[in-house]
Amino acid sequence: MPLRVDTRRFVPDSVDVPLLVLALRKSPALTPPLSALDTRLGGAIGRTLQRRDFRGGRDEVLHLSGAPMPDAPQRILLVGLGEATDRIAALRRAASVAARQARKLGTGALAWYDGERGADAAEAVTVGLLNGAWEYADLKTPPPEDERRAELERATILADDDAAAAQGAARGTAIGEGLALARRLAMMPGNVCTPDLLADTARDIAQRHGMQVTVLGRAEMEREQMGSFLCVAQGTPQDPKLITLEYRRGPTGQKPFALVGKGLCFDTGGISIKPAQGMEHMKFDMCGAAGVLGAMEAIARLDLKVNVVGLIGSTTNMPSGVAVKPGDVVRSHLGKTIEVINTDAEGRLVLADVLSYARRFEPAAVVDAATLTGACVIALGHTASGVFGTDQALVQEVLAAGARAGEPGWALPLFDDYKELIKSDVADIKNTGGRPAGASTAAMFLKEFAEGFPWVHMDIAGTAYSESDLGYIPKGPTGVPVGTFVELVRGRAG
Numbered sequence: 291m292p293l294r295v296d297t298r299r300f301v302p303d304s305v306d307v308p309l310l311v312l313a314l315r316k317s318p319a320l321t322p323p324l325s326a327l328d329t330r331l332g333g334a335i336g337r338t339l340q341r342r343d344f345r346g347g348r349d350e351v352l353h354l355s356g357a358p359m360p361d362a363p364q365r366i367l368l369v370g371l372g373e374a375t376d377r378i379a380a381l382r383r384a385a386s387v388a389a390r391q392a393r394k395l396g397t398g399a400l401a402w403y404d405g406e407r408g409a410d411a412a413e414a415v416t417v418g419l420l421n422g423a424w425e426y427a428d429l430k431t432p433p434p435e436d437e438r439r440a441e442l443e444r445a446t447i448l449a450d451d452d453a454a455a456a457q458g459a460a461r462g463t464a465i466g467e468g469l470a471l472a473r474r475l476a477m478m479p480g481n482v483c484t485p486d487l488l489a490d491t492a493r494d495i496a497q498r499h500g501m502q503v504t505v506l507g508r509a510e511m512e513r514e515q516m517g518s519f520l521c522v523a524q525g526t527p528q529d530p531k532l533i534t535l536e537y538r539r540g541p542t543g544q545k546p547f548a549l550v551g552k553g554l555c556f557d558t559g560g561i562s563i564k565p566a567q568g569m570e571h572m573k574f575d576m577c578g579a580a581g582v583l584g585a586m587e588a589i590a591r592l593d594l595k596v597n598v599v600g601l602i603g604s605t606t607n608m609p610s611g612v613a614v615k616p617g618d619v620v621r622s623h624l625g626k627t628i629e630v631i632n633t634d635a636e637g638r639l640v641l642a643d644v645l646s647y648a649r650r651f652e653p654a655a656v657v658d659a660a661t662l663t664g665a666c667v668i669a670l671g672h673t674a675s676g677v678f679g680t681d682q683a684l685v686q687e688v689l690a691a692g693a694r695a696g697e698p699g700w701a702l703p704l705f706d707d708y709k710e711l712i713k714s715d716v717a718d719i720k721n722t723g724g725r726p727a728g729a730s731t732a733a734m735f736l737k738e739f740a741e742g743f744p745w746v747h748m749d750i751a752g753t754a755y756s757e758s759d760l761g762y763i764p765k766g767p768t769g770v771p772v773g774t775f776v777e778l779v780r781g782r783a784g
């Protein structure tokens with residue numbers, strides 16, 4: 291059962307909870323409501339702070355025992371906010387750390403207090419709590435009953451203004467559910483999360499939220515002459531899917547905002563096959579698509595009054611006797627011919643056709659997210675997504691949205707010179723430009739197909755999943771780019 295987050299007024303002499311989480315800044319001191327609680331607990335928190343056992347650093351936690359008296363918490367967890375230059379980001383992160391800790395303890399429920407007011411703080415805390423409580427256990431045999439810890443089922447945000455907090459918690463739940471959906475799809479192995487499953491998930495979202503859904507398969511894409519997308523799908527018997535979700539709660543006639551996602555359910559590299567080491571991570575090559583589905587889920591739950599179209603290009607990149615080969619030339623949906631130099635540069639081939647297909651929705655803007663290049667990971671590490679675009683205002687909009695969501699992006703260039711690197715001897719363009727500026731040449735390739743609308747590309751290869759535990763998030767999918775997409779669309783909704 292997913293975690294339920296509600297809100298209540300903070301009354302220091304009535305916090306009968308299995309776990310009370312107190313979020314404290316760097317070098318913490320006890321302010322009035324907390325000192326009242328501390329007095330009831332015999333000064334345990336005050337002494338802990340005085341001894342400097344807990345200093346409020348980012349991700350710092352300290353577990354204290356509560357008091358065996360009525361209306362007092364059974365356990366206390368101090369969690370650090372750090373310097374908290376970005377208060378909202380610090381709350382979101384600390385809440386995630388706390389929920390992970392509560393899940394490990396098996397307390398079943400928790401109460402959260404941070405001394406903040408307002409809906410935005412409660413929203414961030416809720417997103418964090420849901421993020422920290424998330425897990426993917428579908429494929430694990432559950433431990434025997436007597437060894438099982440209670441699931442974290444309920445969290446209560448204690449706030450002075452609980453009406454605003456309730457509003458924030460509702461919004462946070464909408465976003466948290468979108469993030470959870472994206473992470474769940476991403477975590478699924480390639481034999482479970484197939485293009486078919488992504489299409490079924492889109493149909494389910496459409497049905498629950500009154501959206502229109504369209505799914506093109508191989509036959510329909512052949513009719514649309516999507517030779518670029520289809521050449522990637524040539525080596526797999528699975529039916530590729532081009533999925534469209536249309537959400538229209540904005541004014542009629544308002545041009546939609548389009549979100550595009552790369553949905554490679556597995557990327558072996560194809561004939562240009564990848565090395566075995568770490569190849570299992572290529573199940574995450576559909577994180578852009580998962581981001582679109584998660585964002586559409588959140589946008590609908592938030593009931594944003596905008597028009598949004600979500601587009602996903604999904605297939606699996608496999609070697610086979612009939613797979614596309616290096617040197618093959620294909621004709622894209624837009625009409626440009628492409629020489630396939632490296633079959634492992636497949637994401638751009640899929641997105642090329644999805645981007646030109648997007649034109650028929652007459653989008654106000656198109657933003658795509660794709661785990662597109664290892665080169666982007668080399669450039670920016672796992673700290674920021676690469677952001678490229680043909681419209682500087684839209685680039686700034688994406689960067690600001692990412693910053694608000696705690697999903698940083700960083701602008702990278704699309705110099706005209708890069709075009710030289712992807713000139714082909716036999717076709718209009720080739721699909722790789724060699725090692726130099728690999729993230730930019732990939733983006734430059736996409737730009738050739740992003741005709742007729744302002745466009746931004748996010749390379750999320752380094753940010754969509756983590757190969758190590760990050761403390762606030764375990765190893766696996768991070769939820770990027772759901773937060774950025776939601777903030778972007780929310781920004782447009784005004």
Ligand code: BES
Nearest residue numbers: 632634635636661662663664665722751
């Ligand atoms: N899906 C990969 C990019 C990737 C790499 C994502 C590492 C996440 C982590 C993409 O399809 C790919 O294989 N790109 C190639 C392009 C190259 C052949 C020009 C790459 O980055 O090596």
Ligand code: MN
Nearest residue numbers: 557634635636
């Ligand atoms: Mn690849």
Ligand code: ZN
Nearest residue numbers: 554557575637
């Ligand atoms: Zn790929």
